[in-house]
Amino acid sequence: MRPALQSKAMTWVDGSGNVHPYGTILSGEKMKPPRVLLVNPWIHDFVAYDLWAKPLGLLSIGAGLKKLGAQVGLVDCLDRFHPRLHEYLGGRLPKSTAYGDGHYHSEPIRKPEVIKNIPRRYKRYGMPPGLFREMLETESPDVILVTSGMTYWYPGVFEAIRLLKEHFPRVPLVLGGTYPRLCPEHAQKYSGADLVYAGADTGEIARLIYGLCGTALPARTAAVEDPAPAYDLYPKLGYVTLRISSGCPFRCSYCGWYLLEDGFRQVGPDNVYKQIRSFAARGISNFAFYDDALLYNAEGHLVEILKRVVRSGLAVNFHTPNGLNARYINPDLARLLRRAGFVNPRLGLETASAARQRSTGGKVNNEEFLQAVRFLMEAGYKTRDVAANILMGLPGQPLGEVKDSIEFASAAGVQVRLEEYAPVAGTPAFAQSGLHGGCDPLWHNNNAFPLYRPEDSRDYQKLKDLARNLNSAALRMAD
Ligand code: B12
Structure with missing residues (x-):
């Protein structure tokens, strides 16, 4: 796990251009609680879809600061439900699906130089910048916190920082989130x-923010450790995302969770159930889990939560955009998932090659996958409900292997994603990808991959077509 080096080893610059050593900002005497503005920037990308995406880290920081007494505001460029966005765009805003996911508003923008040869349109996803500026008019923060998602979304982060700096030139602005955690030097x-x-230490972040504002930190700092995200900062909620564990017991060669988190921890079942119940009481019916290993230790954790959900008769839907580990699905769990409201379980198969399953971390094998599909079908799921995630373009992976994996998953009677x-x-997979650590993070974009493996790019399209055709055929057969 990386230390929060960039905060400790550096100086910071205030709005007037004065440079301060980091140590000087951690004490303060003012008693007035700070006004904090949280910002979730736009996504600049070839494609983006709101698959139940909320800036959970930023919202947790917001919740902790509120507990300490800070005044906290939020401008979320990706909030598709904001009443002002609907006013601003009128009928031009794409509609959500019945489950609350949906397309963002988007506007074409110029492609960054580095990826200019990718023959696809590049867009800004999220609210129009005009509305962003309007929203800033009513804010007067002492400090601004900007979060970030994928490393390759940094251009949207930079755009937000630029506009925020134009508007609040003297207000200290702190950047955090996945991008600086994986690419600190670039950021x-x-x-x-x-x-x-x-x-990612919420206690340290609170000390930093209070120090930056010159405010004395209240004694009750324990309040900021892992608080539930401040969803109350949203005027309207279409869905809620939950992360009820951190870390993962596996260490797959292509995944970087261990660079971001220490070990594996689960939030107590009672705490999670109460959160779900309280959101459900406020009319929220769609919940997406962000966990890397949702089904690990299910007996002592998820099962307890879902049994309470079923017992209390909550009419809710659960979504798993991150994929479930088929190894942990047994007949009882499959039935419970269905009864509790998991509408479209996604299984993370990634590849059907036994050799690659082993060499990438051994999280699941084909027998476990087939067995999980059988249990899910016996529990009442249909072909259209269940999907298998297949990875395409792993370093050293022949395209024939992807084709075999698509056919294998489809033959099992599920949809292929x-x-x-x-x-x-x-x-480890990055080291074999042909990219180097210092490369522009825009190259981390999964859509940029065909550019540095151009010899494969035509075949990628063929594989996408194959998956689409097999999915339709499977649906026709199931009808
Ligand atoms: C949930 C999740 C998703 C969700 C939603 C992502 C979203 N848009 O929000 C879904 C399932 C949609 C998703 C999809 C993908 N994901 Co994803 N995802 C995650 C996951 C599991 C958790 C992220 C999270 O919410 N963490 C919880 C919060 C609490 O942490 P946090 O945001 O980092 O916040 C903490 C700190 O960063 C800090 N902080 C945050 N903001 C700020 C701001 C300030 C000012 C400060 C001081 C501090 C601070 O404080 C918080 C305190 O705990 C991570 C892995 C991981 N374990 O982190 C991968 C991860 C981010 N995803 C990754 C990848 C590769 C993908 C995909 C590209 C996979 C694929 N091939 O399809 C897709 C594409 C996404 C897209 N185009 O939309 C990679 C990162 C890639 C990259 N280059 O950045 C990760 C790291 C996993 C991995 N494979 O290694 N993902």
């Missing part, structure tokens, strides 16, 4: 933030 050098924070491999800097 430090190019982001324009006054301070780049590359850690083809995911392009996204290289995560610092992982």
Whole structure:
């Protein structure tokens, strides 16, 4: 796990250009609680879809700061449900599906130089910048916290930082989230933030924020450890995302969770159930789990939560965009998932090659996958409900292997979701991807992959077509 080096080893620059050593910001005497503005920036990408995406880290920080007494505001460029966005765009806003996921508003923008040869349109996903500026008019923060998602979304982060700096030139701006955690040097050098924070310690973040504002930190700092995300900052919620564990017991060669988190921890079942119940009481019926290993130790954790959900008769839907580990699905769990409201379970198969399953970490094998599909079908799921995630473009992976994997998953009677491999800097697979640590993070984009493996790019399309055709055929057969 990386230390939060960028916060400790650096200086920070205030709005007037004065440089301060980091140590000088951690004490303060003012008693007035700070006003904190949280910002979730736009996505700049070839494609983006709101698959139940919420900035959970930023919302947890917001919740902790609120508990300490800070005044916290939020501008979420990706909030598709904001009443002002609907006013601003009128009928031009794409509609959500019945489950709350949906397309963002988007506007074409110029492609960054590095990826200019990718023959696809590049867009800004999220609210129009005009509305962003309007929203800033009513804010007067003492400090601004900007989060970030994927490393290759940094251009949207930079755009937000630029506009925030234009509007609030004297307010210290801190950048955190996945991008600076995986690419701290890049963020430090190019982001324009006054301070780049590359850690995830909510207590340290609270001390940092209070220090930056020159405010004395209240004694009750324990309140900021792992607080439930501040969803109350949203005027309207279409769904809620939950992360009820951190870390993962596996260490797959293509995944970088261990660069971001220490060990494996689960949130107590009672706590999770109460959160679900309280959101359900406020009319939320769609919940997406963000966990890397949702079914691990299910007996002592998820099963307890879901039994309470079923017992209390909550009419809710659960979604698993991150994929479930088939190894842990048994007949009882399959029935419980269905009864509790898991509508479209996704299984993370990734590849059907036994050799690659072993060499990438051994999280699941084909027998376990087939068995899980059988249990899910026996529990009442149909072909259209269940999907298998297949990875395409892993370093050294022949395309024939992807084809075999698509056919294998389809023959098992589920839908196939083809995911392009996204290289995560610092992982063993990244080292084999042909990219180097110092490369522009835009190359981490799964859509940029065909550019550095151009010899394969035509075949990628063929594989996508194959998956689509097999999916339709499977649906026709099932009808
Ligand atoms: C949930 C999740 C998703 C969700 C939603 C992502 C989203 N848009 O929000 C879904 C399932 C959709 C998803 C999809 C993908 N994901 Co994903 N995902 C995750 C996951 C599991 C958790 C992220 C999370 O919410 N963490 C919880 C919060 C609490 O942590 P956090 O946001 O980092 O916040 C903490 C700190 O960063 C800090 N902080 C945050 N903001 C700020 C701000 C300030 C100012 C400060 C001081 C601090 C601070 O404080 C918080 C305190 O704990 C991570 C892995 C992981 N374990 O982190 C991968 C991860 C981010 N995903 C990854 C990948 C590769 C993908 C995909 C490309 C996979 C694929 N090939 O299809 C897709 C594509 C995404 C897309 N185009 O939309 C990679 C990263 C890739 C990259 N280059 O950045 C990760 C690291 C996993 C991996 N494979 O290694 N993902």
